[in-house]
Amino acid sequence: MHFMQGFAAREKALSPSAPLFVLLGLFLLLLTTPLGAVPSDAIDVNGRESGDRFTGQQEIWHDPDDSHTVEDVTRIYESGGFGPLLSAGSTGLKKGAFWSRFALRNVTEAPVSLNIEYVDHQLIELAVFQRPLGAAEEFEHSLTLSMSEPFDHRPVSHNRFVFPVALAPGQTREFMVKFSSDEAGYVFPSMRIWNPDNLRSSHTIETASIAFLFGGFFLMSIFSLVGGIATGSHTYYAYSVYALSKITVWATILGYTHQYVIREGFEWRYMSISGAVTILCGLIFARIFLQTKKFTPKLDYVVLLMMANASLLLIGALLEIKILALVTITLALLLYPVMPVIGLLRWRQGSREAIVFAVAWSVLMVGLVVQAFRDIGYVEHNFINYYWPPFASFTEMLTIMAAIGIKVRRLRQEKQLAETQYRRHLEQSREELQDLVWARTRELEMAKRQAEQEARTDPLTGIRNRRSFLADSALQIKLARRQRQPVSLLMFDIDHFKAINDAHGHGIGDEALRSFSQTILGQIRETDIFGRLGGEEFGLLIPEDSKNAQHTAERLRDYIARIKVDTGDGTLQFTSSIGIACGEPGCTIESLLKHADRALYQAKSRGRNKVAEHPAEEGAESH
Missing domain, CATH: 1.20.1070 (Rhopdopsin 7-helix transmembrane proteins)
Known part of the structure; x- marks a missing residue:
């Protein structure tokens, strides 16, 4: 269209004596112009572009199936199939690919290097084809930029697609660019023209x-x-x-x-x-x-x-x-x-x-x-x-x-207001609340003592529970260490306790545990620490050396054997195995428990109703 309008203007300016020159010029032009092509004006560049120049949106073609080659598209262009973009800049959500054709003309007498930047980020692939303007040769593939390709494959390091262009002095090159969006997407077929240095500066900012x-x-x-x-x-x-x-x-x-x-x-x-x-x-x-x-x-x-x-x-x-x-x-x-x-x-x-x-x-x-x-x-x-x-x-x-x-x-602010109102209320009701506070305090203290007692006591037997036993024993061991006094741990296990439960029921078993605990309590001092470790296992920490601990253990074992529990069908008697561990420098309640447990295992392996003292034999394992 631009070519035909220019030709008409020139024809009107010619004199009547020049029809031969007009026909000759038209003939030469037809020889160098592909049939059906309507070349548009090229974009003049001088190598100083700063991104304010854009490739035109006047020559766009939509390939709905993304199935045409550049040769197909070239024929469509030469037959006038390209047209302007009928929107503010985007093709909208469309399937397939879009093709854009434009030309760049170097108006200087020196080589020009340019960077052509795609203006958006929503593109999957951009393919570039080029040839000298007016040449009869086909468009040659220059490069393809793809989102799925490694970033290092891009000729210009940029977060958007950018491809380089080199123009010789006075040269005009024609470009065919394919924009692909993978099935459907938005395409902005316009591209910014940059001097490479200007693009790098802009990209840095x-x-x-x-x-x-x-x-x-x-x-x-x-x-x-x-x-x-x-x-x-x-x-x-x-x-x-x-x-x-x-x-x-x-x-x-x-x-x-x-x-x-x-x-x-x-x-x-x-x-x-x-x-x-x-x-x-x-x-x-x-x-x-x-x-x-x-x-x-x-x-x-x-x-x-x-x-x-x-x-x-x-x-x-x-x-x-x-x-x-x-x-x-x-x-x-x-x-x-x-x-x-x-x-x-x-x-x-x-x-x-x-x-x-x-x-x-x-x-x-x-x-x-x-x-x-x-x-x-x-x-x-x-x-x-x-x-x-x-x-x-x-x-x-x-x-x-x-x-x-x-x-x-x-x-x-709400918190401060609430605190202010609360203080005012306290001041107004101080005398009334004081008595209530004191009463409540006494109740809480009693409840606290009761809770502490319950927390330290085994609910079945009324003696120390495991946590209380361990805590009190640890303190006693530290005190004995400072006073250079001996300390020994006795660990009890009621023999065949599971058989008692199976034969007489858990009620008789619980009564046996209570009788056992009361018997031991009746035979030890208040300073001795006695507690239930769990199940039918009990611990007793006494300030005695090995010899006295042995004597105490034998005495208690004898008292345990005398316990009698009425089952309703007769009298139940049972025995206990006892393991002894004597304190050594640097010992802890945990180490004593470990050693006493090994000794207890030895007592049980010897037939039960026995007393054994650590160290256990080599290779023995805790039960």
Whole structure:
């Protein structure tokens, strides 16, 4: 079209005496121009481009099946099949691939090196074909940039697709670029033209800005984690995880995860996975912060539905079920406005921080809406709306942190008010409460003593339980060590106690344990420490040396053998095996128990109703 308009203008300017030259020129032009081609004006470049120049969107063609080769597309272009993009910058959600044709002309007398940058992050693959403008040869494949390829395969290190172009002095090259989105996706067929040095400088500033953004998310996460540790509040912990998820999702969506973290084996579904995790973390935090379960129980079911939907989105992304992921992400966006509504309702209920939360969530919603309108082609793609969603997300987090601060301040004020009212009430009722306090104190002291006694006493036999026995024995051993006095531990085990229970029942067994305990108590001193270790095992710590401990053990064994328990069908008598361990320098109650247990095993192995003293024989094991 541009060629025909120019030709018409030149024809009008010619004099009547030049028809031969016109026909000759037209003939030569037809020889050098492919049949049916309508070459567009090339974009003039001089090597100083700073990204404000774009490849045109006037020559675009949609391949719905992504089945055409560059030769097929060239024929379609030459037959006039290409046309302008009829939107603000995006093709909208379409299947297949899009092709864009443009030409670059070096207007200088020196070689020019350029970088051509794709303007968005939502592309799976970009293939570049080129040839000299007007040449009869076919387009040659220059390179293919793919999201699934290792990042090191990219000729230019950038989080978005960038390919280099070299133009000789005065040269014009024609490009055919294929944009693929893997079945269905959004394509922005325009590309920025850069001088390589200018692109590196811009990318450095852009990366530094995003790093600052991520640093803010990280600091918010750390502050919240510290707040959670200090207060034990689940709100802080949930916010900390939510802030970290923001770093993950935006780093993945904007391409930095592929550039710096997963440089090989990166998959497109990672974006959906990180997005699902962030949505789920945000909903969990919102549910905790707004206390929807307590104050808005009906709407809490909607929040639970949103959380379940986010979980399905995560499952769909993990299992690559694209229809599930598409349905769930659409439902998630449709349900997002519920959260500001809940925030407003909680504000009406008296929660001042809830209105700040509603504003924060609304800011995030605006960012997502802007991105949606940009993706479907209603809003022009530019630097502002490209980075609006992540910066809106950052603003949301800052606002929510302010809301948390307001909530903490409110809780502190409520606490101070409650304390003031409580003190005033105490002052007004001091005389009346004093008597009640004293009475209650006496009751508590009695209850405490009783509880302590119960905690130290075996409920069946009335003697020390294991914990009390161990504690008192440990103190007694330390005292004996300081006073250089001997100490010995006797461990008792009622012989064949299981047979007693089996033959006479547990009631008679319990009576046997009580009779055993009372017999021992009647034969020892008050300073001796006697307790039930468990089951039919008992322990006795006495301040005696080995010889006296042996004598005491034999004496007690004899008294035990005299015990008689009335079973109703007759009289029950039983015996006990006793193991002795004598204290040594540096001994503990644990070591004495271990040695006495080995000695007890020896007593039982000798036929029971015996007394044995540690050390046990080599190779003996505790029973």
